[in-house]
Amino acid sequence: MMGHVHAVALNTFRETARDRVFYLVAAFGLLLIASSAVLSPLAIGAQGKIVADVGLSALTLFGLLVVVFVGSGMVHKEIDKRTITTVLARPVSRRSYVAGKYCGLVLTLLCMLAVMEVLFVLVSFVTPAELHAGYALAFYFAFLELAVVTAAAVLLSTLVSPLLTAVLTLALFGVGHVSGDLKAFGELAGNQTLRAAMQVVYCVLPNLEFFNIRGAVVHGEPVSGAHVGLASVYAAAWIALLLLLSGAIFARKELK
Amino acid sequence: MSQRQGAGNAGAEVEAGCRIAGLVKSYRTGFWGRRRPAVAGISFTVARATVTGLLGHNGAGKTTTLKAILDLVRPDAGRIEILGRDHHDRRARARVGYLPESPYFHDYLSAAELLDYYGRLCDMPARERPRRALEVLGLVGMAQHARTPLRKFSKGMLQRVGLAQALLHDPDLLVLDEPMSGLDPLGRREVRDLLGELRQRGKTILLSSHIVPDIEALADEVVMLQEGRIAGVHDLRVGAAPTFEVRLDGLPSDRRVADLLAGAPRRAPSGRRDGVCVQVADLPRLRVLLALCADEGIEVLAVQSRHGGLEDAFLRALGVARDPAVGLMSRRAPDATSEASRTAEIVRLEAELSGAGEGGRR
The missing domain is CATH 3.30.70 (Alpha-Beta Plaits)
Known part of the structure; x- marks a missing residue:
């Protein structure tokens, strides 16, 4: 089974690596990081923080765009073009196929984030931004966050159209970042129904704000080992749950 | 219905290439999701080392039947065995080569890359994959295009690559949906020769087409489909003399x-x-x-x-009689006797399969 996941993942990586959309998004990401070096002199005394904040945000934002543009249509494209039939007519389980697609996209993300991180480090050398180990952690957290969002995109792509998948993935990213606030708002509101609704939203959606350590890193605040461990386990649990659901749904799908 | 079995050990039942019993499949269509039957209870057996053709109009249920065999669509009812195993069993699919109708492949890959990918999915050893890829591309006359991206291929070239990928892992059963589609006359001849050679090597082939001469040239036995039902079975090895x-x-x-x-x-x-x-x-x-x-x-x-061959048999099975005087065709009422014998055949096959299943469990 792992061999099949590996094969599908490598092929997916090759597909995205040869996709123009991927290069376009990557180019914009690199441009944004580079432009932060140009714009930073405008913020006198805080140039380093500007470069770091813009750079780390660009990592997440453009990673998200790759997930939305490439990930949302990935499975659909194979079904529409019927390339999937010759794959699944082989001794490949549908769960392996979904897992392979996911791993391939995550591998693409990892490569893209790594390139952007390298550029970010290079930009830091020519600006007052102060490099420290926290930036590597921020990179890791951004990767975890996008890996969870990718798993959600894969699940949605087994259920709805590519356009709806893209819209819902973006919505999930947005709501995922405010779900903690929504829960707090529900508790403050005093209305039982609203409180229950906010509690449900908080429970059924991943709390993506948990992966946001950009502010702490930019301001040089420490990130505890417990937070790193917990975030890793939290991401792994969500990814496993979302992929299990995707596999179960895709296993029942008709490939007419 | 083919009941022949290949040679085997005395007393032991030899597995059929493919066995279908009471296959029913319908699709939901329209706003209200009404079910439209695509296959309405068909049963037949593909004997080992033979070529069986599925012949029928567009929409007769050929592609749905082939997709059900490969577990790409889920039957509403019925049972399918591939080489003695249930069709859900991935070990069974490991021995099947499939060519879909009008195949389309990952066009960002070259033919060699595509075959390497499929070789991985078939668990072929890394050392064997490049050699085998070139071998099957050579078989379909595409060796010189191994490094060309698939997006530059014509329909006929894609069809040949489709055949190459179906043959890649040297499968025992080939399931080919319209294998001649998109090929020029020379290509059709080459594919016909290739399939004939594969039959000589003991491969079991199930192919579909709506082109009577294609089926007639290749098949030993023909299952004729009409509106999701078996309209008749014709053995081309019998009574073929003019x-x-x-x-x-x-x-x-x-x-x-x-x-x-x-x-x-x-x-x-x-x-x-x-x-x-x-x-x-x-x-x-x-x-x-x-x-x-x-x-x-x-x-x-x-x-x-x-020759009075397949075409006449097909027209008879569809209830279309050829009037020799004026060359017109007229449709006759369905034959109640053949319908009854078809039902009896389904019941018999189902009993046989359930008996085999119980025997296996014991």
């Missing part, structure tokens, strides 16, 4: 004529032509008849060989 239609200006008086024409239809020729038309079953009988006519001075106005 019959003859002879137009005479009278019948010889010799008593042997009755034997020569025994059971054969006799009618007046069509149009304004004179004489009588008789059907003769084979060449020796024709020779005797012509000798008798010569002896008695009866003029032979015309002799026409009639």
Whole structure:
């Protein structure tokens, strides 16, 4: 089974690596990081923080765009073009196929984030931004966050159209970042129904704000080992749950 | 329905290439999701080392049947076995090569990359994959295009690559959906020869087409589908010799004529032509008849060989009768007897399969 996941993942990586959309998004990401070096002199005394904040945000934002543009249509494209039939007519389980697609996209993300991180480090050398180990952690957290969002995109792509998948993935990213606030708002509101609704939203959606350590890193605040461990386990649990659901749904799908 | 089994150990039942019993499949269509039957209870067996054709109009249920075999669509009812295993079993699919109708592949890959990818999915060893990829591309005449991206391929070239990927892992059962589609005459000939060679090597082939000559050229047995049901089964290995239609200006008086024409239809020729038309079953009988006519001075106005093969059988199965006089076709009512025998066949196959399943569990 792992061999099949590996094969599908490598092929997916090759597909995205040869996709123009991927290069376009990557180019914009690199441009944004580079432009932060140009714009930073405008913020006198805080140039380093500007470069770091813009750079780390660009990592997440453009990673998200790759997930939305490439990930949302990935499975659909194979079904529409019927390339999937010759794959699944082989001794490949549908769960392996979904897992392979996911791993391939995550591998693409990892490569893209790594390139952007390298550029970010290079930009830091020519600006007052102060490099420290926290930036590597921020990179890791951004990767975890996008890996969870990718798993959600894969699940949605087994259920709805590519356009709806893209819209819902973006919505999930947005709501995922405010779900903690929504829960707090529900508790403050005093209305039982609203409180229950906010509690449900908080429970059924991943709390993506948990992966946001950009502010702490930019301001040089420490990130505890417990937070790193917990975030890793939290991401792994969500990814496993979302992929299990995707596999179960895709296993029942008709490939007419 | 084919009930032949290949040679095997004494007393042991040899697995069929593919066995389908009571397959039913419908799709939801329209806003209200009404179910439209695509396959309505078909049963047949593909014997090992034979070529079986699925023949039918567009929408007769051929592709759905093939997709159900490969577990790409889920049957509503029925049971499918591939090489002795349930079709859900991935070990069974490991021994199947599949060519979809109008195949389309990942066009960002070259032919060699595509075959390497599929080789991985078939668990082929890394060392073997490049060699085997070139070998099968050579078999379909595409070796010189191994490094060309698939997006630059024509429809016919994609069809050949489709055949190459189906043959890649040297499968025991080949499931080919319209294998001649998109090929030029030379390509059709090459594919026909290739499939013939594969049959000689003991491969089992199940292919679908709506082109009668394609099926006739390749298949040993033909399952004819109409509106999701089996309209008939035709064995091309039996009765394939031509019959003859002879137009005479009278019948010889010799008593042997009755034997020569025994059971054969006799009618007046069509149009304004004179004489009588008789059907003769084979060449020796024709020779005797012509000798008798010569002896008695009866003029032979015309002799026409009639293969009376698959096309006639197909038209008969569909309930379309060819009127020899005017060449028109008319539809007849469904044959209640054949419907009843079909139902009996389904029941028999289902009983056989469930018996085999219980035997396996024991």
